[in-house]
Amino acid sequence: MNDPIPAVELVEVWKQFDETTAVQGISLRIPQGEFFSLLGPSGCGKTTTLRMIAGFEQPSRGAIRLLGQEIQHQPPNRRNVNMVFQNYALFPHLSVYDNVAFGLQAKRYPRQEIPGRVAEALAMVRLSGLGPRKPAQLSGGQQQRVALARALVNRPAVLLLDEPLGALDQKLRKDMQLELKRLQREVGITFIYVTHDQEEALTMSDRIAVMNQGKVLQVAEPRQIYEVPGTRFVADFIGTTNFFPGKVVEPGSRWARVELDGLGLACTPVVEGLVPGQPITLAVRPERMKLVNQLVNQPVTRVVPEPDNTVEGVLDDILFVGSDLQYIIRLKNGAQVMVREPNQGPLHAEIPYHPGQTVLVTWSPDSTRVLME
Numbered sequence: 001m002n003d004p005i006p007a008v009e010l011v012e013v014w015k016q017f018d019e020t021t022a023v024q025g026i027s028l029r030i031p032q033g034e035f036f037s038l039l040g041p042s043g044c045g046k047t048t049t050l051r052m053i054a055g056f057e058q059p060s061r062g063a064i065r066l067l068g069q070e071i072q073h074q075p076p077n078r079r080n081v082n083m084v085f086q087n088y089a090l091f092p093h094l095s096v097y098d099n100v101a102f103g104l105q106a107k108r109y110p111r112q113e114i115p116g117r118v119a120e121a122l123a124m125v126r127l128s129g130l131g132p133r134k135p136a137q138l139s140g141g142q143q144q145r146v147a148l149a150r151a152l153v154n155r156p157a158v159l160l161l162d163e164p165l166g167a168l169d170q171k172l173r174k175d176m177q178l179e180l181k182r183l184q185r186e187v188g189i190t191f192i193y194v195t196h197d198q199e200e201a202l203t204m205s206d207r208i209a210v211m212n213q214g215k216v217l218q219v220a221e222p223r224q225i226y227e228v229p230g231t232r233f234v235a236d237f238i239g240t241t242n243f244f245p246g247k248v249v250e251p252g253s254r255w256a257r258v259e260l261d262g263l264g265l266a267c268t269p270v271v272e273g274l275v276p277g278q279p280i281t282l283a284v285r286p287e288r289m290k291l292v293n294q295l296v297n298q299p300v301t302r303v304v305p306e307p308d309n310t311v312e313g314v315l316d317d318i319l320f321v322g323s324d325l326q327y328i329i330r331l332k333n334g335a336q337v338m339v340r341e342p343n344q345g346p347l348h349a350e351i352p353y354h355p356g357q358t359v360l361v362t363w364s365p366d367s368t369r370v371l372m373e
């Protein structure tokens with residue numbers, strides 16, 4: 001059975017600006033109806049990629065397909081895609097109704113069809129009844145919804161969103177993340193979303209492509225990206241990670257033994273072919289680690305059975321971040337690690353640790369990822 005035709009497909013797409021290569025041979029296949037995010041730091045090529053799909057930039061080479069048809073040589077107005085920008089780009093002198101109707105009028109839709117289409121689009125974004133207002137009379141979140149309605153009213157095959165929530169405050173931004181995901185599920189249109197916000201991408205996306213320096217480093221579902229990062233960059237960019245560079249001592253059939261600056265650790269390999277002496281980096285998420293009380297001057301003993309990892313350190317700092325407590329620990333070899341635990345104690349309860357205290361940090365080899373890059 002043949003695979004369904006993807007909504008968007010990029011095949012070895014490059015983009016050169018004079019001496020700068022913004023996009024380096026990326027290939028992506030985005031199914032119809034998917035919420036797909038391009039995630040990466042500023043300057044990684046994600047917005048350039050989005051603009052090439054929209055037709056605002058032409059690829060230096062490679063193919064871009066929309067529903068199986070090559071579109072890289074078509075002008076933007078011939079492509080069945082719409083784009084939503086961070087600055088909304090609303091016409092301030094027009095009403096909400098006229099802003100949403102503008103695209104239909106420009107495409108010369110029958111006049112009698114326009115009111116129904118506009119009302120439908122405003123209902124999608126929960127702005128029914130606000131058609132007579134001007135953009136200045138709306139909140140930032142409502143203005144963003146108008147921009148979405150204007151893009152959806154044409155019923156595009158793909159909606160392109162370039163950091164559309166960047167101008168909103170944090171609470172409104174989180175509310176709009178849920179609204180966007182709800183909207184995408186209801187209308188069933190493919191969304192391609194550009195963001196540098198890791199939490200935003202993890203919250204909203206069906207799949208994420210992590211980009212850096214014009215390349216796609218990993219494409220996967222959010223949980224896979226977070227739990228099994230493919231490279232050190234991905235592990236470092238998505239959330240917070242403790243890194244342990246070292247070398248393989250014993251590959252093992254179930255556990256691999258690794259040595260790093262005098263620390264002997266165990267890990268569950270996620271890559272095959274490890275050999276003794278091979279340099280690798282271990283990655284452990286802070287929430288996968290546990291802090292154990294160890295009195296000063298008390299002999300250090302393992303408090304958990306093999307093959308769990310246990311290392312000794314000194315608690316440097318405690319950070320209160322609302323729902324979590326973050327402990328910063330300096331290990332004997334000078335490395336610094338973070339342990340994150342949920343703030344679940346009784347109200348006003350004292351934190352059972354204090355800076356300067358000797359502690360043990362423990363975690364399971366199953367929580368340890370092996371990174372080859």
